[in-house]
Amino acid sequence: MSAPLPILYSFRRCPYAMRARLALAASETDVEHREVLLRDKPAEMLAASPKGTVPVLVLPDGHVIEESLDIMRWALDRNDPRGWLAPGDAMFELVAINDGPFKQALDRYKYPNRYEGEDALENRARGLEILTGLEARLAGSAFLCGEAMSLADAAIFPFVRQFAHTDRDWFAAQALPRLQAWLAEHLDSPVFKAIMHKHPVWQAAPAHDGPSLTGAPS
Template identity: 60%
Template sequence: MILYSFRRCPYAMRARMALRYSGAAVEIREVSLKAKPADMLAASPKGTVPVLLLDDGRVIDESLDIMRWALARHDPDGWLQADAEAMATLLADNDGRFKQALNRYKYAERHPEHPMTHYRDQGCEFLQVLEGRLERGPWLCGDRMSLADVALAPFVRQFRGVDLAWFAQAPYPRVREWIEAFIESSLFTAIMAR
């Protein structure tokens, strides 16, 4: 199996983590987004990563679908056993409103209709939701890591990285602790190795 990926893409990160965690044997092909390989584009004309080519010729080109495929094969710690409704809500909010705010916060110069802090404040609405969930335990959906944690962490990591000094003093101590533990985890470290 082949996974077309881009190291810093949060969608690709979450796919790589689920594949690694599940033990799926895949060849990872790092893609230059400026020169996408023809074989990747033939498999998935939309031209975005990740793209997983299965041994049987099927193509999965959505990160959450790749994660679910991997976890259906092998989910030793029960990432899928968390509250399904809570996970679905978190995933929808992350991939919708939070991702939009994150993009505008990271690239505020492309969206001059509002100051950067406006977009940061929009993203903080989601961080406040995460902070509230983390008051109940160390993970977003309970006492153990779930699909939601792995799927959201790459995006929160990007949000954090826009202004590290601001994030370090922002009123989200549980989110800070959660994302720092995630960044330092062996799973994340392994999938980010060059």
């Protein structure tokens, strides 16, 4: 009998879940994928992680990892054949900018009605300023931390994707040729295409109270 796999609760379009899936794929870690609807989260996921956000990774020993970066590091610490951790801790400074000020600007640009008093175009400009910094980094190397893809690229590009797709024509018109090419390369990569495979929404197996008596003799 095969050993139980880690269970990944995920939502296909969530950028946090995307980057967790990327690291799991890059580390060649097999998981039981459970696709969820965010408006109808399964009780099993909420029991494991009451905060109710994806991704959530439940290990066979019952340990729960409920932050996407922690899932990435767990997977790559186990196996890192592509060298995604090679740049070291310095790359997490870039990820912190992405997860902090860039994500804040992205949310207020993409969903301005959710934030009273916020102007979408002002937040777009804030996001563009951060992306201009990434453009400058890419002037010196093919990827954000050197000539090979790293955790930083995998952790950041799903959010750049979301920013770019908010208004594709506007994004294409910006003076970001290196960043646009970097994004296109990631979107066309085999690993990204693999982790964007569509899974049916997971449902728990129905509970059985005992054998059915239908058709039993009286």
